[in-house]
Amino acid sequence: MPNLPLGIPSDLDKYFFNRKKELIQLNTFISGFKQNVANQILITGRRGVGKSFLLMKFRMELPENVLSTYLDLSKIHGMQKGKITEEKVMHGLFEEMLGSLENKDPLRKIYKLKDSLLKKLSAKNYDFKAAGNLLGIPIPQVDDDYEKLSSLVMEFPQKVVDDNRENIDGFVIILDEFQLIGEFENPEAFFWLIRSYTQHQDNVTYIFTGSTSATSEIVEKINGAQGAFGGRMIQFPVEPFSEKDTYDYLKEMISEIKFTPEGLKRFYRCTGGYPSYINSFCNTMSEGRTYNSEMVIETFYSKLDQIAIMWVSIWATLSEYEKEIIEILTEAEALSWKELLSKVDYSNKTLLKYTNRLKNKGILSHTNKRYAIEDIMLRSWLKYRKENDGYYPP
Ligand SMILES: Nc1ncnc2c1ncn2[C@@H]1O[C@H](COP(=O)(O)OP(=O)(O)OP(=O)(O)O)[C@@H](O)[C@H]1O
Ligand SMILES: [Mg+2]
Missing domain, CATH: 3.40.50.300 (P-loop containing nucleotide triphosphate hydrolases)
Known part of the structure; x- marks a missing residue:
């Protein structure tokens, strides 16, 4: 590995x-x-x-x-x-x-x-x-x-x-x-x-x-x-690695892991070219097999806790308020302030405090007056855990 x-x-x-x-x-x-x-x-x-x-x-x-x-x-x-x-x-x-x-x-x-x-x-x-x-x-x-x-x-x-x-x-x-x-x-x-x-x-x-x-x-x-x-x-x-950069990086760093052309494309789509995800994903893969698209997807889901490790540790540091806001936005994709407020049972002021904190942590985005969790890995990880465990990670 x-x-x-x-x-x-x-x-x-x-x-x-x-x-x-x-x-x-x-x-x-x-x-x-x-x-x-x-x-x-x-x-x-x-x-x-x-x-x-x-x-x-x-x-x-x-x-x-x-x-x-x-x-x-x-x-x-x-x-x-x-x-x-x-x-x-x-x-x-x-x-x-x-x-x-x-x-x-x-x-x-x-x-x-x-x-x-x-x-x-x-x-x-x-x-x-x-x-x-x-x-x-x-x-x-x-x-x-x-x-x-x-x-x-x-x-x-x-x-x-x-x-x-x-x-x-x-x-x-x-x-x-x-x-x-x-x-x-x-x-x-x-x-x-x-x-x-x-x-x-x-x-x-x-x-x-x-x-x-x-x-x-x-x-x-x-x-x-x-x-x-x-x-x-x-x-x-600073942008993520391009598709070509990602392939060159894999070739240079982990030439022992083999992909089919479709497998490679799928790998790029799963990681979005983010070096942190490329690294954590690679660390779950094995030599001696050639990853096609299905195998990449299968590995992605079976090792999601390891691949999304960055978020697993950030999650542990968040307050209950922050987690709730993220969970709401994972379900809803994007919400206006009013919509978001209607989904929580605390005050405008409290919500403002925690949405600001999440924005400052680079977790919550606010564009065109809508709040969203943009990180694909965080969303995938939360959705997957919810589907499999029946609840979001505590
Ligand atoms: N140019 C690169 N070549 C190889 N690996 C890289 C490169 N850039 C980043 N990485 C790897 O990706 C991971 C994340 O990098 P880094 O910590 O610099 O990201 P960041 O943008 O500062 O993230 P954060 O916002 O969380 O601080 C690290 O494990 C690092 O080793
Ligand atoms: Mg940094």
């Missing part, structure tokens, strides 16, 4: 496939650093399409003179439960930025201050005199004002570049699972804050990425006409 990774493997190069065009494009977006031109980028795409893996690879291949920081917002304590604050994100960001200086020789002196700086942050004692002298940033004295903290963190990357011009041209900051910012009391304010700094920073590129559709509310808030960046961000959707 093949053993393809279900998460992001530590040996990136061994498993990373193609995405050559995407990498060229991303590199073009940051090619202006030397001329003091920085773009801001928004990368969208459904769950499991390969956004994070692509960005890891991009980061690994960045030229020597470009610094980078990667922060996965879902890893910040409390984020998944909706108990997240701007302040925690700023802390996380600062910690990662400092950490990314470790292996750059002239910047190690700043890196070495990391522990003492972070200790001060956690004590909410924002006295950065020592760092301030080193970085030349106007540093807040003893103060627990969020504005001062954010100014330190937001000024930091441009300052690092300015102080090290001979070695460093730019700083790339990747914020993954950024859709969770939707859980803030005021997501707009956070985006406006970042925008207010980036517009004066010529060597800092922020890449926001997360599982959200290009038309979601959070995308509107950050880059819509009324949003903080007002359409100035470069929006870049």
